[in-house]
Amino acid sequence: MSDTPITWEAPFCGEGNSCFRLGTDPDGNAYIAVAGAEDTPLTDTREALRTLILDVKAGKADHLL
Template sequence: MPDITWEDPFCAEGSACFRLGTDPQGNAYIAVAGAEDTYLTDSREALRSLILGIKAGEADHLL
């Protein structure tokens, strides 16, 4: 498993919690809180775009 530094969980009202993480090579990760051993990885920019879309209400169905 890569050396991932996880941020505190983000929990929306009535939704599952998820965590974001990064590694020293510049990759970004997203996982359901409590299941960090099963994660998605992509570039930081790709996951940043996803999170900005969620926060803007464009993808709230993903949560």
């Protein structure tokens, strides 16, 4: 991971599932990580991660959590 600082949001936890966190850096990149493992996040465009999280929250992909 680069040395670019990531600003993490509060963890999102599903019922009985792992928690994950979303983050952004000053360059506008978006990150997602399992809470507690923020040192190894996945990164993609903000729009791609936004779509993923909205689908998860809508129950379309809750099996991924």
